[in-house]
Amino acid sequence: MIDVRMAELDDIDTRVLDLLKSKIGREREIAMDSNVVEDTGLDSVSVMDFVMELEDEFDISVPLDEIAEVRTVSDLAGVVRRLTAAGASV
Amino acid sequence: MGIKNRAAAMQSAYSALKALGRDPTSLQFDRIVSPTEALLGNKPIMLFGTNNYLGLTFDEACVEATVAAAREHGVGTTGSRIANGTYELHRALEQEIAQFYDKRATILYSTGFLANLGVISGLADKGDHLLIDADSHASIYDACKMSDGETIRFRHNNPDDLAKRLARFEGTPGDKIIVVEGIYSMLGDSAPLAEIAAVKREAGPNVYLLVDEAHSLGVMGETGRGKCQEAGVEDDCDYIVGTFSKSVGTTGGFCVSNVEEFEALRAYSRPYMFTASMTPPTVATARAAFQRMAEAPELRERLWQNCHRLYAGMAKMGYRLGPEVSPVVAPQLPDPQTAVTLWNMLIDAGLYTNIAIPPATPNALSLLRVSVSAGHDDGQVSAALEIFAEAGKELGLLKPGNIAA
Numbered sequence: 001m002i003d004v005r006m007a008e009l010d011d012i013d014t015r016v017l018d019l020l021k022s023k024i025g026r027e028r029e030i031a032m033d034s035n036v037v038e039d040t041g042l043d044s045v046s047v048m049d050f051v052m053e054l055e056d057e058f059d060i061s062v063p064l065d066e067i068a069e070v071r072t073v074s075d076l077a078g079v080v081r082r083l084t085a086a087g088a089s090v
Numbered sequence: 091m092g093i094k095n096r097a098a099a100m101q102s103a104y105s106a107l108k109a110l111g112r113d114p115t116s117l118q119f120d121r122i123v124s125p126t127e128a129l130l131g132n133k134p135i136m137l138f139g140t141n142n143y144l145g146l147t148f149d150e151a152c153v154e155a156t157v158a159a160a161r162e163h164g165v166g167t168t169g170s171r172i173a174n175g176t177y178e179l180h181r182a183l184e185q186e187i188a189q190f191y192d193k194r195a196t197i198l199y200s201t202g203f204l205a206n207l208g209v210i211s212g213l214a215d216k217g218d219h220l221l222i223d224a225d226s227h228a229s230i231y232d233a234c235k236m237s238d239g240e241t242i243r244f245r246h247n248n249p250d251d252l253a254k255r256l257a258r259f260e261g262t263p264g265d266k267i268i269v270v271e272g273i274y275s276m277l278g279d280s281a282p283l284a285e286i287a288a289v290k291r292e293a294g295p296n297v298y299l300l301v302d303e304a305h306s307l308g309v310m311g312e313t314g315r316g317k318c319q320e321a322g323v324e325d326d327c328d329y330i331v332g333t334f335s336k337s338v339g340t341t342g343g344f345c346v347s348n349v350e351e352f353e354a355l356r357a358y359s360r361p362y363m364f365t366a367s368m369t370p371p372t373v374a375t376a377r378a379a380f381q382r383m384a385e386a387p388e389l390r391e392r393l394w395q396n397c398h399r400l401y402a403g404m405a406k407m408g409y410r411l412g413p414e415v416s417p418v419v420a421p422q423l424p425d426p427q428t429a430v431t432l433w434n435m436l437i438d439a440g441l442y443t444n445i446a447i448p449p450a451t452p453n454a455l456s457l458l459r460v461s462v463s464a465g466h467d468d469g470q471v472s473a474a475l476e477i478f479a480e481a482g483k484e485l486g487l488l489k490p491g492n493i494a495a
C-alpha cells in the first residue's frame with residue numbers, strides 16, 4: 001500500500017515536470033530544482049496559465065496565494081501533491 | 091529583492107523601449123484643448139487614447155455643475171466619510187445611481203480601483219472563494235491578494251471553464267464569488283454574460299456574480315447601464331462595480347447591489363473607511379454626467395458609429411484587431427518594439443493612442459489601445475484612419491493592396 005502511494009507521489013513530480021517541459025519547448029533544460037520563472041523564460045502570467053493546466057490535469061483547485069510562494073518546479077509539484085492528497089482524503 | 095535591484099530591473103526592461111523615442115510612461119501634454127484634442131509642446135494632437143467614451147470632460151453642464159459645487163461646498167472633504175461625515179451630495183449621488191440601476195443601494199468609493207479593492211476584499215472572507223476571469227484588471231488581482239478568501243482563475247471569457255472550476259468546489263462550504271468585466275480594457279472584447287449568469291444560476295444559492303462595468307457603463311445597454319443590461323441578466327448580477335473615470339469623465343467609483351447585507355461594507359471595507367471621500371466637485375461632475383447620459387442617448391449612438399467606422403477601417407487595412415467592434419480598438423503587433431515604434435510614429439503624425447505591452451496584456455500580446463469617443467467627429471476618424479494606414483505601410487505591417495481607408 002505504502003509503496004503504491006510513494007509511486008503515485010513520484011509520478012506527480014514527473015508529470016508536473018513533463019507538462020512544464022512541453023509548455024516551454026525544447027530550448028531550455030529544466031529539472032526539479034529549476035526556478036519556474038527564471039529558468040523557464042515564462043513571465044508571471046504564463047506561470048499562472050500553466051497552473052490552470054495543472055488544475056485540469058490533476059482535477060484540483062490551486063489558490064493564487066499558494067502560487068506566490070512557489071520558487072522551484074519541486075515547490076510547484078509539492079503544492080499539487082498536497083492538494084491531490086487533500087482531495088483524495090475528503 | 092531590494093529597492094535598487096527592483097528599480098534596476100525595471101530600468102533595464104524599459105530602457106530599450108524608451109530608446110525608440112518617447113518614454114511611454116511619462117508623456118506630457120502641455121494643454122488639453124477638448125475631449126479629443128491636446129497640445130504636445132505647441133503641436134496639436136488628436137486624442138484616441140482617453141477612455142473618454144462619451145466626451146463629457148468639457149461638457150458645459152458638467153463643467154458648470156463642477157464649478158458651482160466647488161463654490162458652494164468647497165473643493166475637498168479632507169477625510170473619509172467615517173471620520174469627516176457624509177455630505178448630502180454623496181448621499182444624493184448614491185441614490186441617483188441606485189435609481190439608475192433600479193437596485194437597492196450604492197456605495198461610493200474614491201476611485202474604481204478602490205471600489206474593486208474594497209468590495210472584493212470585503213466580500214470574500216476566510217473559507218470563501220473568488221473565481222476571477224484570467225484577464226482581470228490589476229485592481230481585481232490586487233483585491234484578491236487583499237482578501238482573506240482564496241482565488242482561482244478561469245480561462246478568459248470561457249463559461250464552460252468557469253463551470254468546471256465551480257464544480258470542483260461542490261460540497262465545500264463558503265460562498266463562491268465570480269468576478270468578470272463587462273468590456274475587457276485591453277482587447278475591447280465583452281464578457282458572455284448570459285452564459286456566465288446561467289453557470290452561476292446552476293451552481294446554486296451560495297454563488298454570487300460581480301461585474302466590473304468600468305468600460306461598459308454609459309456605453310452598452312438600452313439606457314447605458316452596461317453589459318449586464320445589454321445581456322438581459324441584471325437580476326443575476328449581484329454586485330455591479332463601476333468607475334467615473336471613463337464615460338463619466340471625472341474620478342470616483344461605486345458598487346451597486348440588491349444584496350441585503352451589502353451596506354455592511356461601509357463599516358469594514360478599508361478602502362471606503364480610510365481614504366478621503368469623493369470631493370464636492372467630482373460628485374457634482376458625476377451627477378451631471380449621469381444626467382447627460384439619460385438626456386442624450388445620441389452620445390452613445392454617436393460613439394458606436396465611430397467605433398464601427400474605426401474598427402471596419404482598420405480591419406480592412408489588414409490590422410489584426412480584437413474579436414468584436416468596441417470602444418477599445420486594439421491592433422495587435424508582433425512585439426513590444428514594433429508597438430512602441432508605431433506608437434511614436436502615430437504621435438509624430440498627430441495621433442495619440444495608448445500602448446499596452448506584456449506583462450500588462452493577456453497572452454503576452456503587444457497592442458495599441460485606440461479608444462473611441464462620441465466626441466470624435468467624422469474628420470478626426472478619417473484622419474486617424476489615414477495616419478494608421480500610412481504608418482502601417484511604412485512599418486511593413488500592412489500589405490499595400492489593402493490600404494484603401
Ligand SMILES: Cc1ncc(COP(=O)(O)O)c(C=O)c1O
Pocket residue numbers: 201202203204206227229271275302304305333334335341342343
Ligand atoms: C476594468 C477596470 N476596473 C477598474 C478600473 C479602475 O478605475 P479607476 O480609474 O476609477 O481607478 C479600470 C481602469 O483603469 C478598469 O479598466
